[in-house]
Amino acid sequence: MSDYALLERQLAALLDERDPLTNCAQTCAFLMQEVPDLNWAGFYLQRRPQTLVLGPFQGKPACTPIPFSQGVCGAAARSRATQRIDDVHAVADHIACDSTSRAELVVPILHDGEVWGVLDLDSPRQGRFTPQDQAGIEALVAIFQAQTDLERL
Template identity: 45%
Template sequence: MGTIMFEIVEMPEDKASFYRVLVAQAKALTEGETDAVANLANVASLLFTTMAEVNWAGFYIARGNELVLGPFMGNPACVRIPFGRGVCGTAIREQTAQVVDDVNAFPGHIACDSASQSEIVIPFSEGGEVKAVLDIDSPVTSRFDEEDQKGLEALVELLVERVQFDQLCY
């Protein structure tokens, strides 16, 4: 097998354009690759290296009644999160994105990194069942907004098509 060359292009400053480029880059990174861990690891790296004011980006995988740490970039993280606890567990329980301006004001927030001040979590659903979440933290309060949510939901839609969740869930 040959080496795949991939270059991260300069990201546009306006959010809508940023997310169009980000999704296109994620599509190129995952094109033809069937390994779920490899795809999620590359996308976590892409997010961490291209998004401004982010100190953690990665995935938690649904297993039983909890989320288990998956591929990520950033400081070491909490390994297991029960459904319904913290921002990630709430996203799973409610099956909706969570945009939290101030994690310190979020009831039941799980502080894996004390530097994190805001967070966005987007759940992955397949066949009506939540399989994982995309979790991104920022050291800046109110870092994420509706445009981030829309752009990251488009990324998650791409990943739902590209990731074989049966490789991750047991």
């Protein structure tokens, strides 16, 4: 289990720029290095209405674009609520970019009441994300939001 209190302090120190592209890239690299059992960590950004497009990430090439009406990332954007999925293969409209991914955690990022994007984490281990992981990653997203100028992208 990750020490999310420590990860919060480390991420806060790492994000010393306000630039969203820099902070997205740093956050992805940090998560891939510090959170065990991930095979993908990245951002999808709303650059077009009701559509997520690929942003900075770590892992295999990814699917893009993703409409709000499809997949786990789309569900997070549409509902504006974190999606914690134990087995992505059990989700009817799951978008399978990497067939080795089994579990997924997607946290929406809101700015001025609108969906700015989502942070998407994938794991090859079914049931990888616990409620504690969800709370910890949501806290890390809050740090990302507080230290990033989301109006610049």
